Amino acid sequence: MINIGQQFPSFSKTAVVSLEKGKEFETITSDSLINDNNEWTCLFWWPKDFTFVCPTEIAEFNNNFSEFRDRDTKLIGASTDSEFVHLAWRNNHDDLRGLKFPMLADTSKSLAEALDILEPNEKIAYRATFIIDPQGIVRWVCVNDLSVGRNVKEVIRVLDALQTDELCPCNWEKGQETLTV
Template sequence: MSNKTASVGSKFPEFKKKAVVANALNATAPGQEFAEITNEIHTKAGQWMVMFWWPKDFTFVCPTEIAAFNNAFGEFDDRDTVLIGASTDSEFVHLAWRKDHDDLRGLKFPMLADTSKSLAEELGILQAEEKIAYRATFIVDPQGIIRWVNVNDLSVGRNVDEVLRVLDALQTDELCPCNWKKGETTLTAQLQEA
């Protein structure tokens, strides 16, 4: 990873990037498949954001993760959370992959194109040799503060259920014990007198 890192408690970097938008494959006119999105996509609406990164399009582990996030899209939406997928590939490569791969045709979230690699570098998730993003996931609160970061090696897919579990815990704004799940009791801190 790079020397820079965006960690828990820091502000998520500002960005303005091209993306293949969710309804891209339903677009009737050329050009509607792309849109520019910014970090304000969630802060202006007072929503949470989950941004997950994959190393490369047209690979093997990546589409399994992207499809799993898409299958859980309603879960993120129910939690008032904007879901964004991202890699350092271009928006044109994203679109070609979506058209080519059965599991990616109906995606409900944008695929961000960080072709300059500037956002991945600022987040500290740019792999040194190939200059591609690690499998990183960021949960960002409505004020734009990073509340959770998870980074996997290039060969290991992540667990979408764990992302949802952590999002649920963060949204309680309470103390949540190990392996806590939505609906379970949270902890109450009691101060002991000296």
């Protein structure tokens, strides 16, 4: 699996960004992760569209979209399903119609393979979350088993800690003192 401190792999993928006819799809590339505006990226993966745990996570990330935006962090969701399956799912699931972030389609599984997050038998992505700094460097990775949804509040807590660029003790939360050496 890609490690902390490594450059996020290069990619160019189609994503669903809208339900508006003619504006549904956009290409997202790894170049968009690197920027001078001090913008971070949180890219999270789910195993399959049209399943049960996945929409609860996607909806919770969407419910916290402003928390990520307030932290100058772009949010990107991804799976190995196609952009057409993503679009159909968004159109057919009440909790997904109003998504404020793109759903990346890795149909070739090349990005999931580069990240080494494919389940070996079904070749679907684990529930992996990556926090990437403005230079495109992976700063945090968390991977859950296929049956266990992640904790979005914990992702935000870790993002807050990383953005302090200081030593943060166990259970540290934004607004608390960091450690001094």
